[in-house]
Amino acid sequence: MALKNYHLFIGGYDRGLMAPDANHFEIKLNTGNDFYRIAVNVRSQDGSMLMTFVDENFQHELCDRLLIEFPANGVYNINDPAKRKQFGLDFLRRNMVGDFNKMVILPNNAPGLDNDLEEKLTALLNKSKADANARIFAFGEKWPSTNNKDKYFPEIKDQGLHDIHLNQGNPTGSFDKDNGVFQDGGILIHFPGLNRWAVILLAFQTEFNTLNPATLHTDDITGHRIVGDTGTGGEPSGETDVDGDVVIVGALVNPKGNEAGKEKVILMNTTDEDISLAGWQLVDRTRKEFLIENAEIHAAGTLEILIPASSNFVLGNKGGTISLLNVQGIKTSGVQYTKEQAKNEGRVIHF
Numbered sequence: 001m002a003l004k005n006y007h008l009f010i011g012g013y014d015r016g017l018m019a020p021d022a023n024h025f026e027i028k029l030n031t032g033n034d035f036y037r038i039a040v041n042v043r044s045q046d047g048s049m050l051m052t053f054v055d056e057n058f059q060h061e062l063c064d065r066l067l068i069e070f071p072a073n074g075v076y077n078i079n080d081p082a083k084r085k086q087f088g089l090d091f092l093r094r095n096m097v098g099d100f101n102k103m104v105i106l107p108n109n110a111p112g113l114d115n116d117l118e119e120k121l122t123a124l125l126n127k128s129k130a131d132a133n134a135r136i137f138a139f140g141e142k143w144p145s146t147n148n149k150d151k152y153f154p155e156i157k158d159q160g161l162h163d164i165h166l167n168q169g170n171p172t173g174s175f176d177k178d179n180g181v182f183q184d185g186g187i188l189i190h191f192p193g194l195n196r197w198a199v200i201l202l203a204f205q206t207e208f209n210t211l212n213p214a215t216l217h218t219d220d221i222t223g224h225r226i227v228g229d230t231g232t233g234g235e236p237s238g239e240t241d242v243d244g245d246v247v248i249v250g251a252l253v254n255p256k257g258n259e260a261g262k263e264k265v266i267l268m269n270t271t272d273e274d275i276s277l278a279g280w281q282l283v284d285r286t287r288k289e290f291l292i293e294n295a296e297i298h299a300a301g302t303l304e305i306l307i308p309a310s311s312n313f314v315l316g317n318k319g320g321t322i323s324l325l326n327v328q329g330i331k332t333s334g335v336q337y338t339k340e341q342a343k344n345e346g347r348v349i350h351f
């Protein structure tokens with residue numbers, strides 16, 4: 001099913017407030033031509049808290065591409081599958097969080113400093129307001145506009161964006177209809193003066209804990225939880241590892257001279273047993289695959305995978321992602337690198 005109207009809104013922060021039910025933090029966004037409300041879930045309706053990833057120095061290959069494609073503020077429909085795949089957020093497939101232990105459970109509000117979502121959001125948004133050139137990139141589902149006054153900002157029309165959170169892995173029930181790929185919600189803020197990005201990514205505990213615990217993988221077509229794997233659901237723990245037994249530790253993205261047949265990915269076996277990689281795959285940023293045939297990685301050893309010139313899998317020098325899928329197609333490790341990291345010819349990027 002997936003979302004129906006996936007959008008990217010870009011603009012500046014005008015003001016914000018906690019909705020009276022305290023389930024959403026409402027942001028009034030100024031795109032230059034108009035104002036919109038961004039409704040950010042800060043607590044689920046059943047009262048549970050959100051898994052949160054905040055990074056004030058977020059370095060991801062998508063960031064450069066967003067600046068190039070969207071130099072102007074405004075409202076952008078990125079709902080079609082090609083646009084989603086190019087620019088949509090996907091915490092899992094774009095390897096945006098790295099180790100999912102970095103997602104912590106935060107309440108909407110709590111006594112004490114810098115320990116809740118209202119404070120995290122307000123701090124970043126106020127920082128953006130202090131910089132005239134800062135731009136907020138909000139991803140989510142655009143709701144159908146009406147001519148009514150907005151519910152929380154009566155000076156503006158009822159128009160805006162919601163579902164500003166992970167939109168995949170929902171268990172069967174009320175929200176699995178929203179599952180999809182490359183359609184996650186989230187907020188990125190660009191600070192041009194500092195040449196820096198900040199990010200806030202949110203996921204409901206119910207989504208988080210029904211994903212495959214080792215890797216947080218979902219079905220590549222539907223974004224549904226993959227059933228029949230080791231995913232058990234159960235009580236929220238917040239203690240989920242992203243990496244499995246074999247991990248990506250390095251890549252030669254930008255070899256010297258003609259690159260054909262010279263790019264390589266370096267894997268490490270973190271266990272004390274040999275592991276066959278027959279049928280495993282590497283997947284690049286545009287979801288092109290490279291099938292690993294007949295390779296074995298030794299206990300506590302590393303293995304170099306040389307990418308042949310004939311492969312569709314490519315390590316682009318302008319930034320990219322690399323995911324390792326096991327024989328069942330479940331991600332065991334995922335990394336991403338920026339153009340900046342790939343600029344030195346002949347140097348291995350280590351993760």
Ligand SMILES: [Ca+2]
Nearest residue numbers: 110111112116
């Ligand atoms: Ca607090």
Ligand SMILES: [Ca+2]
Nearest residue numbers: 253315316317
């Ligand atoms: Ca390359």
Ligand SMILES: [Ca+2]
Nearest residue numbers: 254255256257
């Ligand atoms: Ca090169």
